[in-house]
Amino acid sequence: MFVVIEPGSEPGSLRLVDVDETGGVLADTMVEREDASSAVQIRETESPRWVFARTSELYPQLLARGIRLGRSHDLALCRVILRRSTTTSGPLHDAPLDEWDAPREAPRDDGLLSGLGVAGSMRDRADAVAELQRQLATIQGATSPWRLRRLLAAESCGAMIACEIHADGLPWRRDVHNRLLTEALGPRPVFGGRPATLEQLANSIRAALAAPALNPDSPAELLRALRAAGLSVNSTSKWELRGIEHPVIEPLLRYKSLSRLMTANGWAWLDEWVHDGRFRPDYIVAGVVTGRWATDGGGALQLPKQVRPAVIADDGWTFVVADAAQLEPRIVAAMAGDVRMAEAGHSKDLYQGLVDAGTVDTRAHAKVAMLGALYGSTTGESARLMPRLMRDYPRATGLVEAAARAGERGEQVTTWLGRSSPPPADSWRAMMRAAAQVSATPAQERAARSARREWGRFTRNFVAQGTAAEWALCWLAELRHRLRSMGEASSRPHLVYFLHDEVIIHTPTEHADETAAAVQKAADAAGRGLFGDFPIDFPLGVTITRSYAEAKP
DNA sequence: TAATCTGGCCAC
DNA sequence: AAACGTGGCCAGATTA
Known part of the structure; x- marks a missing residue:
């Protein structure tokens, strides 16, 4: 059973359309704002597959009301897969591009349209039921419908997980991060500019190169200065500098490392991206052509080892960090x-x-x-x-x-x-x-x-990265399913980070062992789901730790 | 002045 | 030692 869920005509109201497995419409209901949450919760007890035009546009509003759903189908994400797949054919495959193919609208943060804004967007005026029917027919006619169904279910579940991770957030200690920055760079400059340690290193570089006005942040200037000092280098990259004997090399490499820390994950980053003790990545599901997730802002794809000590579990909680080996x-x-x-x-x-x-x-x-x-x-x-x-x-x-x-x-x-x-x-x-x-x-x-x-x-x-990405989606979905039955809602292990082949779960300490077992069981299930009885193992490195920096990679 | 490009470096 | 895949993001340099 499918239930198409979309914003109704009034802010906060919902339209729910029941659709059977072949695309037949069974019921079409409008729910007022006051009844919306309970109506969805009641329907959820039947475990339907909820159909979103775009999960990222509606599900966050449900999460804000405390609603978490089990299964879903994201029309926009699934269309991309179905249209491009060499295993499908037919009208959806060949039709001219329409609004369902349009890239995601940039999220608006002006507050004017938030909440009800999506109700007025182009996408929601498009006929979601008709699109679902087209997609179901396309799946039915595919070379291997079971594979596509598995992929589309995992992709759609991933879309919900991306919203949930954003809502829950990765625990991030401002005080620890701030101390780390101060120890490495010196106190935060009040009026901008370089912190003390960085400025001292800049001066050492200038002295060693006899270039008193040098800006070490400018690769062009730096390259000229290095050459003028007699170093035969083709670039200023650290791999080329490493190994050269010259007094400038040591301070320069240190400067580069600390400057990177400052610009990528310094105080400005902390102010912009960490609030209420949480870092909230904006994941873009299938943002990479291969099906991997991308992220928008905050550099969530590249949390440097240098700043991971700031990722610390809440009191009474711990992390289960798991990554798939090879x-x-x-x-x-x-x-x-x-x-x-x-x-x-x-x-x-x-x-x-x-x-x-x-x-x-x-x-x-x-x-x-x-x-x-x-x-x-x-x-x-x-x-x-x-x-x-x-x-x-x-x-x-x-x-x-x-x-x-x-x-x-x-x-x-x-x-x-x-x-x-x-x-x-x-x-x-x-x-x-x-x-x-x-x-x-x-x-x-x-x-x-x-x-x-x-x-x-x-x-x-x-083929390798893309199939690995779909294994990872299945792993996430299996894991989420297992976590949903553990503990009470307020103290339940939950995903707080995902990156290609690695997850972090934030869990009450008493559930840590159970969670660690669940994450490996989920990996085994994902492997069987894709490859059946073929004797391939997917072992994980699993660490239970309160600090992400302590996880063995 | 805003948009775009480049060099560099972080992650898997 | 990098090259060789997928990304994001910064400061500086260049272009419109």
């Missing part, structure tokens, strides 16, 4: 049905498994070779080690190689559950056509070859 190699092994690589991953460390199998001699080599296969490197150590991987694991390596070749031919590639890569741009095809002409110049041929290989690296990585 996720992408395991995903590729399972997709390819590579029993031998799956066997190497039977231990907790797949890279060590490759060493034990005699493929390579060290764990570091195993990792470099594997990442080279996943990213498509063509030079250096990983290219040298790759042939051993191809020899011992022809199925797994063959899968990513085939994805690369398909991309080079301009074809789309598709994940295990049915998310497809975008076709290359018209300009890409034009480039290939131009290079194929007899009149093509060597420069054109070179550029085309380079662009072709680049697109091949993208599609190569797409």
